[in-house]
Amino acid sequence: MNYDFDKLVNRRGTNSLKWNVEENELPMWVADMDFETAPEIIEAMHTRLMHGVFGYSDIPEEWSEAYVKWWKDRHQFQMEKDALIFCTGVVPAISSIVRKLTTPAEKVLIQTPVYNIFFNSIVNNGRQVLQSPLAYDGVNFDVDFERLEKDLSDPQTSLMILCNPHNPVGKIWSRETLARIGELCKKYHVTVISDEIHCDLTAPEKFYIPFAAASDICKEISITCIAPTKAFNIAGLQTSAVYVSDENLRHKVWRGLNTDEVAEPNAFAIDVAIAAFSRGENWLDELREYIQENKKVACTYIQEKLPELYVVPSEATYLLWIDCSRITKDTKALADRIRERTGLYLSEGSQYGSNGNEFLRLNVACPRERLYDGLERLKMGIDV
Numbered sequence: 001m002n003y004d005f006d007k008l009v010n011r012r013g014t015n016s017l018k019w020n021v022e023e024n025e026l027p028m029w030v031a032d033m034d035f036e037t038a039p040e041i042i043e044a045m046h047t048r049l050m051h052g053v054f055g056y057s058d059i060p061e062e063w064s065e066a067y068v069k070w071w072k073d074r075h076q077f078q079m080e081k082d083a084l085i086f087c088t089g090v091v092p093a094i095s096s097i098v099r100k101l102t103t104p105a106e107k108v109l110i111q112t113p114v115y116n117i118f119f120n121s122i123v124n125n126g127r128q129v130l131q132s133p134l135a136y137d138g139v140n141f142d143v144d145f146e147r148l149e150k151d152l153s154d155p156q157t158s159l160m161i162l163c164n165p166h167n168p169v170g171k172i173w174s175r176e177t178l179a180r181i182g183e184l185c186k187k188y189h190v191t192v193i194s195d196e197i198h199c200d201l202t203a204p205e206k207f208y209i210p211f212a213a214a215s216d217i218c219k220e221i222s223i224t225c226i227a228p229t230k231a232f233n234i235a236g237l238q239t240s241a242v243y244v245s246d247e248n249l250r251h252k253v254w255r256g257l258n259t260d261e262v263a264e265p266n267a268f269a270i271d272v273a274i275a276a277f278s279r280g281e282n283w284l285d286e287l288r289e290y291i292q293e294n295k296k297v298a299c300t301y302i303q304e305k306l307p308e309l310y311v312v313p314s315e316a317t318y319l320l321w322i323d324c325s326r327i328t329k330d331t332k333a334l335a336d337r338i339r340e341r342t343g344l345y346l347s348e349g350s351q352y353g354s355n356g357n358e359f360l361r362l363n364v365a366c367p368r369e370r371l372y373d374g375l376e377r378l379k380m381g382i383d384v
């Protein structure tokens with residue numbers, strides 16, 4: 001390995017949301033990583049920093065070219081350069097699109113359990129959350145197409161937010177699944193926001209399918225949110241892109257993002273995105289290997305020492321979705337107990353909707369030594 005993912009970085013004292021915890025506590029909840037970002041990104045920031053003037057920024061051609069090249073080379077998907085719009089983040093983009101494309105009290109469909117902030121983007125804008133639960137057979141999650149069609153056919157449903165790959169269940173949706181979702185959405189006049197922020201965090205040798213690449217219909221009816229922030233651990237730098245192929249839809253989205261004042265970059269946002277997508281490949285590939293090994297370590301540990309828990313197989317993200325249904329249907333209480341007893345801070349599953357109350361989410365994106373500490377605390381917290 002050329003990059004040192006074993007390095008223990010002390011994140012206390014940096015106003016880290018994740019690490020704003022007591023001295024004895026170990027946070028493995030919110031989705032950011034305990035690794036330093038790629039040196040190639042730090043170097044780009046350093047150059048920008050040393051310039052010393054931090055006025056308003058413009059968005060150069062190189063920015064969209066870097067996205068287009070990365071998606072073409074890594075994900076075999078050709079985006080039109082002019083179809084990309086800068087946004088300060090995926091959540092700001094989603095909230096803005098919800099406001100622009102739906103009216104108050106309309107329904108926005110999400111496939112639960114899913115990233116909890118989707119609920120906020122809908123509810124805080126006065127729209128209704130329509131939970132269309134994924135099917136779970138005790139082993140894997142998948143789309144329940146019968147239920148999805150019923151929910152999409154509700155005339156109040158005008159927008160769907162897809163999580164591709166899916167947080168928290170770690171699923172990479174197949175081309176067939178995505179194309180079928182696209183057909184149903186087209187049939188019922190539902191626009192799709194595809195949140196693809198986790199797309200570069202797939203297992204080694206595995207790649208995701210962009211929703212817009214699944215079929216012509218998918219491309220026509222969708223808005224795709226992408227960013228280097230999850231994969232390169234630069235969420236605090238607030239940089240993302242919105243890809244909309246259809247011109248009319250793009251114009252609306254662009255107006256919405258501008259009206260909401262979330263379309264202008266800070267002084268580092270452009271340079272870090274260009275550095276990530278032009279020079280970050282080797283770092284990312286090593287990171288994916290490291291995360292894969294962490295997942296293996298965690299799954300083996302849980303299988304051997306905590307057989308009453310079940311880890312849902314995960315092909316993407318650095319998050320493990322742990323089925324605790326054999327010991328509780330109230331993982332909020334369980335997470336509180338684990339934290340109180342051992343200091344391990346996990347995400348309780350009920351905030352992700354549907355059967356989330358039977359699950360805990362564990363973030364394994366940390367040096368292995370810290371992961372072992374977390375697993376031992378988990379065991380201590382579960383064992384009475």
Ligand SMILES: Cc1ncc(COP(=O)(O)O)c(C=O)c1O
Nearest residue numbers: 031089090091092115167197235
């Ligand atoms: C699915 C998903 N979308 C969006 C975000 C956050 O995006 P941003 O920081 O760009 O607003 C996260 C963060 O965990 C996420 O998991």
